[in-house]
Amino acid sequence: MGVVIGLDIGGSTTKIVGLRDGEIVAPLLVKATDPVASAFGALGKYLSLNGLDLGRIERVMATGVGASFLRGPLLGLRTYRVPEFLAIGLGGLRLSGERDAVVVSMGTGTAFVKADAKGIRHIGGTGVGGGTLLGLANRMLNIRDFDMVVELAAQGDLANVDLMIGDITCDAIPGLPTTATASNFGRLSDAARREDIALGIVNLVFQTIGVMAVLVTRDGIPMRVVLTGNLTTVPQARPIFQGLSELYATDFLIPDDAEYATGIGAALCSPEQGVAT
Numbered sequence: 612m613g614v615v616i617g618l619d620i621g622g623s624t625t626k627i628v629g630l631r632d633g634e635i636v637a638p639l640l641v642k643a644t645d646p647v648a649s650a651f652g653a654l655g656k657y658l659s660l661n662g663l664d665l666g667r668i669e670r671v672m673a674t675g676v677g678a679s680f681l682r683g684p685l686l687g688l689r690t691y692r693v694p695e696f697l698a699i700g701l702g703g704l705r706l707s708g709e710r711d712a713v714v715v716s717m718g719t720g721t722a723f724v725k726a727d728a729k730g731i732r733h734i735g736g737t738g739v740g741g742g743t744l745l746g747l748a749n750r751m752l753n754i755r756d757f758d759m760v761v762e763l764a765a766q767g768d769l770a771n772v773d774l775m776i777g778d779i780t781c782d783a784i785p786g787l788p789t790t791a792t793a794s795n796f797g798r799l800s801d802a803a804r805r806e807d808i809a810l811g812i813v814n815l816v817f818q819t820i821g822v823m824a825v826l827v828t829r830d831g832i833p834m835r836v837v838l839t840g841n842l843t844t845v846p847q848a849r850p851i852f853q854g855l856s857e858l859y860a861t862d863f864l865i866p867d868d869a870e871y872a873t874g875i876g877a878a879l880c881s882p883e884q885g886v887a888t
Contacts (some may be wrong), residue, residue: 613669617878620677625649627657630878638871646677674698674877681888691885700724700731702876703837706866717840739819747812767810771803813847821855835862839872
């Protein structure tokens with residue numbers, strides 16, 4: 612069998628992955644400001660790096676906001692555009708090995724997709740995501756580089772930024788440890804360093820997404836939450852979501868290759884589930 616290519620075309624990055632006999636082949640990320648140029652560039656680079664010629668590509672399955680700009684086949688290959696929420700759900704299940712899950716795609720904003728025996732459906736979202744993180748860092752720290760924000764956050768201390776339950780009461784509150792957040796940025800002090808503020812921003816974004824995911828899982832049969840998207844690569848993601856897991860008794864999973872989940876889901880779609888470009 613040939614290789615099926617999955618493309619997740621965003622506004623500034625394109626993720627590309629191949630599936631050969633159901634196995635994932637060398638995921639790759641390419642940055643570009645133009646979605647069409649990004650798609651062509653990603654495909655060409657992927658073929659070159661993996662020693663693949665066009666004759667070995669069975670088809671290209673594209674999704675993401677940038678896929679709407681495609682007008683015809685990519686490099687002469689059969690190309691289909693598939694619904695992004697379907698790709699998110701399929702990719703999250705494939706990487707996690709779960710049969711039922713709430714799949715959370717954390718990109719510029721955040722989408723919540725429920726995948727179970729009833730099918731895959733979008734159940735909501737929030738504008739809080741990577742765009743929020745960068746916007747707040749730009750305004751509060753005058754930093755526009757994502758990696759620099761994450762690096763600063765690694766040295767931060769939330770005690771100078773967030774108000775904790777233990778800061779406002781001496782009494783024990785059932786189900787809420789003293790270290791639980793009472794108010795994000797509710798204790799921002801003059802002594803707060805840039806590193807503290809950076810961590811406070813990262814923590815605010817992840818806690819907001821995590822709490823919303825918990826509320827989604829409470830609507831019906833409890834499910835595991837599978838986290839996907841670019842924000843899963845942030846080092847602080849795992850400890851923050853682990854804390855939320857313990858607080859709310861909800862399992863959060865960040866599978867390997869989670870940032871490529873939507874592209875993988877696109878490759879799993881059949882041509883009948885998409886529209887030829």
